[in-house]
Amino acid sequence: MNTNNKLQAVLFDVDGTLADTEQDGHRLAFNAAFKQFHLDWNWDIDLYGELLQITGGKERIRYFLERYMPAELDKSNLTEWIASLHKTKTKHFESLMETGNIPLRPGVARLIHELRREKVKLAIATTTTMENVTALLKSTLGEESIGWFDVIGAGDIVPLKKPAPDIYHWVLDQLKLIAPQCIAIEDSENGLKSARAANLSTLITVSGYTRSQNFGGAVSILSDLGEPSQPFTHMGGVTLEQGWVDYKTLNSLINP
Known part of the structure; x- marks a missing residue:
């Protein structure tokens, strides 16, 4: 196993990182x-930005109840009710994905194809559900793209969600790699905390909701992964030689 500054795997977050799926x-x-559950709730753009501080959809619903609808906490079988509401939400999200209205962020498809050519392992470490991951990959990269990823860590596969490092530990174990051989790509402060707690070098590509968060500890902070025709904006951390992230860039960042 070569641990000498040779990138073995890239671990991608999903929401906000692969695609701007949140808003x-x-x-x-x-x-x-x-609406389907006959609830008169509406999560507008600002409220949803606040709720995104809580990772995990079921956890987000519970937090919303505690903060804004405390009377609803008296429901019998509350946990089952939240799970059912969240399952319905996942079906609606899959339908949105199938329409192809949410594209991958700049540079994502290019980088994934290059990493495959370079025989670098691809992995996903996310708090979103496996159904959501599958729907996004199929609608953007095609049916076969699920098989491009050596490991997909998603949803409730670990008990503690980001900012806890559990999902990254789990993915590293499945890859049979150690943190210095890998890099994580994230868009949020919670994601950064999670990856750094697992000792992973972490590249941040900020998204609409995360732009003002604290990214101390990231190796580099960028507007996106960039394209040769559409360079990224550098926002902090290590300055990169060119305006798009490729295999060579990531390899240089694992031991900056």
């Missing part, structure tokens, strides 16, 4: 589920 994907799906 016009998950938020709309939650609202559609509320």
Whole structure:
């Protein structure tokens, strides 16, 4: 096993990192589920930005009840009810994905194809559900793309969600790799905390909701992964030689 500054795997977050799914994907799906459950709740853009501080959809619903609808906490079988509401939301999100309205962020498809050519392992470490991951990959990269990823860590596969490092520990174990051989790509402070707690070098590509968060500890902070025709904006951390992230860039960042 070569541990000498040779990138073995890239671990991608999903929501906000692969695609800007939050504002016009998950938020709309939650609202559609509320309507189906005859609830007069509406998570507008600002409220959803606040709720994103809580990772995990079921956890987000519970937090919303505790903060804004405490009377609803008296429901019998509350946990089952939340799970059912969340399952309905996931179905609405999958439908949104199938329409192809949510594209991958700049540079994502290019980088994934290059990493495959370079025989670098691909993995996903996310708090979103496996159904959501599958729907996004199929709608953007095609049916076969699920098989491009050596490991997909998603949803409730570990008990503690980000900012806890559990999902990253789990993915590293499945890959049979150690943190210095890998890099994580994230868009949020909670994601960064999770990856750093697992000792992973972490590259941040900020998304609409996360732009003002604290990214201390990231190796580099960028607007996105960039394209040769559409360079990223550098926002902090290590300055990169070119305006797009490729295999060579990531390899240089694992031992900066």
